[in-house]
Amino acid sequence: MAQHKQFDVNLLRVFLAVCRTGSYTLAADELDLTQPSVSNAITRFNAVIGEDLFVRSGRNIKPTAMANYLYEQLNDSFTNIEQTISGLEEFDPKTSERQFVIFAGDVVTHFLQPALDKMIKELPIEIVFREPPDHDADIMDKLYMEQADLALDMQLPIDFRFEKKLIMSEKPMCVLRKNHPRIGDEISWDEYFNERHVVIKMRRFNLAAVDLLTDEVLPQRKVHSTKSSLLTAFDSLSSSDSICISPKRYAEEYLEMFNLRLIKPPFKIRNIDIEMVWKSKHNKNPAHIWLRGQIGKLVELKFNEHG
Template identity: 40%
Template structure:
């Protein structure tokens, strides 16, 4: 009985389809069009993660480094960039040497999207809470050894009763490496002598340091100071530290300096002062740092023999961490330590 009923129902359905073939076909076409539209919308729907990946690749100009920064695999980053390229409908990168470079469209998109992404991240960061009395955290700060030497004690005193550690990184990197380490969160903060120009970074002037010319204490030629002729005639021990493709002396000079004779180059200020104390060569050092080691190495500290400006010191951090309570606390502690050492009020 059930079998006959099923056959009857099936027969009636076939008859209905035969009588209404055209109308059913129209409905099926509409259904197919609707399905295609849904699939199209899925493909065109903006995934905000693609923007983050795109901006990171733009910043590093490298799929590999972007993947490391985002803690993703290289294929995942490549796939995201390809999806974003399909969404945009235009090429975004092209190969240049061993790396990649942005197309004009990619540059336009990055300039428009990066500030929005930073603003979103700042908004999210601003609602976080941070209590230095309970936060068990390690902060990493990059600084020149002279800065570290001056503020380390102040930092240790400020954090003595807290479950927080501030670790200083003395690596002598160039600007691009420094900024990449900040972007990739390897560093929380940096103290540097040049303020970054990129919108993805923030900076604050925290102090200004005078530089001095240094020789060994018993140098017969410089018992009463040094003049320009003697300065450029002498041999120099250089400190291996450059910004904007210039050494410190060129950065602070108010006019172009003649070429100096190099006796040697040191990667450490301390080793530079030590070398000068054992030779007839001279060097340039932050005045406060040289003063701290004057007796240790029996140094003669002299005024610079040419017109020069002070060396500014900036704290530098990423724009996306500008409103982060933890990073704001770190900046306050470090800036106050610098201000106390230099007896300068931080603005």
């Protein structure tokens, strides 16, 4: 390896970003640099190491054996340094003008956004809720690129770059209108599948929500309509004899409005587990610690409120 009296640590930061993203362009986006700047930094780092660290493979680049070795040796240490430094940053919610972005679906947003809005009403902070992208990989990429601070969602993939914490576990229930002509206080397997269903489509999975929550192979349902929002599903239930599956606590808040009631599904079904996911780099960041703490407190209060 060539000997250098002074080593530019920024070269290491760029190298690790290129390894993680597999792209000069994506690394440039992550680091807020231009693509030529990233390419130049890698050229300089090649000179420091004394050999090429990436090779072209079609339109993509691939790390060499030396690059893989350096990444394995250096990435954890560099991440720990970043976490330590970010942990020293001061954060005061009374004076900070920080904007936080949270990926969350309509159920989680319904529970948390009004409470968070109320909590920060007199603060200069902004907390913005956005619908998550359609694909898991896009959610994780945007989190990694710090285009969002948190994702509050179900069944996100396990990834060593991120931390997870279970924050909500919702019981699924069957929802139908109060004066349904055929269904009483209980519903049998045959009754359930003889009825027409409002199907809640999960965009990320291209499946009906109920199929994600049971290990049983369910018969094909008679479809009354397909919805991407539970509120529009409740509206359909109120004016038809159709049925659907919904998180219990969420549905309870709309039973009176839409003249609905709840009964237990006739098959084994798992709870809807909502996890909070964030980039590991922010474990010790005071702003992120504050945000995660506020969400944890609000979820606990909401759960106690609903029993």
